[in-house]
Amino acid sequence: MKNKRNKSSGNIDTRLVHNGRNPEEHFGAVNTPVYRISTVLHSSVSDQSRARENPDSFITYGRHGSPTSKAFEETVADLEGGYKTIAVGSGLAAICSSVLAFVKAGDHILVSDSVYSPTRRLCELHLKNFGIETTYYHPLIGKNISDHFKPNTRIVFTESPGSHSFEIQDIPAISRVCKPRGIKVLLDNTWSAGYYYKAFDHGVDISIQAATKYYVGHSDAMLGSITANKETYDQVRETSRILGYHAPP
Secondary structure (H helix, E strand, O other): OOOOOOOOOOOOOHHHHHHOOOHOOOOOOOOOOOOOEEOOOOOHHHHHHHHHHOOOOOEEEHHHHHHHHHHHHHHHHHHHHHOEEEEEEHHHHHHHHHHHHHOOOOEEEEOOOOHHHHHHHHHHHHOOOOOOEEEOOOOOOOHHHHHOOOEEEEEEEEEEOOOOOOOOHHHHHHHHHHHHHHOOEEEHHHOOOOOOOOHHHHOOOOOEEEEEHHHHHHOOOOEEEEEEEEHHHHHHHHHHHHHHEEEEO
């Protein structure tokens, strides 16, 4: 029980069976137990310091994650093909954390006109009050989205297929014109569950899911996920922690 399986090998279906499950760490339990924690004790001050310096490798506080949420994050990150995943309390929390990680007063963002309606309300009711301008673009615009770029454009928020109207966006074309300008591409990837559309293969920086939908599947829990590439992960993780958005056990 001391030797962990190599979870990076095999096809995705095989990996999904094994990811997030470490029986050797949980007294042989096949599935990771639900850990209900707030305060975490350490055997020494040096151990506590080491944990705080490496928050992704240790459990430091309930709001920063538990073995349960970390097992979920490990599984989603592999499924999405991203660097790491952050579990938050809802899909909207995932959207808010991801957007707020990259904008400040005076910035401009581009948002698909077919976007999930709470995302639109975030832009119109809250970001506007913070001095952040939103321009909505036609979801089929593709590479011509560059016509809407401004010197202060920071992110393009995409959703494919679009909520209700189901337009499929040309994500690779959008990503290609954003990258040279340092504009981050965020994708609400809920419809594909990260399985049918591999966002990171097409230049996306952040893949967001309302895990309430496909992952939970029973309409009895709220959950969201933010999967980031290596470049953006630390910034999004810090923002979600400051906002207190981490998923409960």
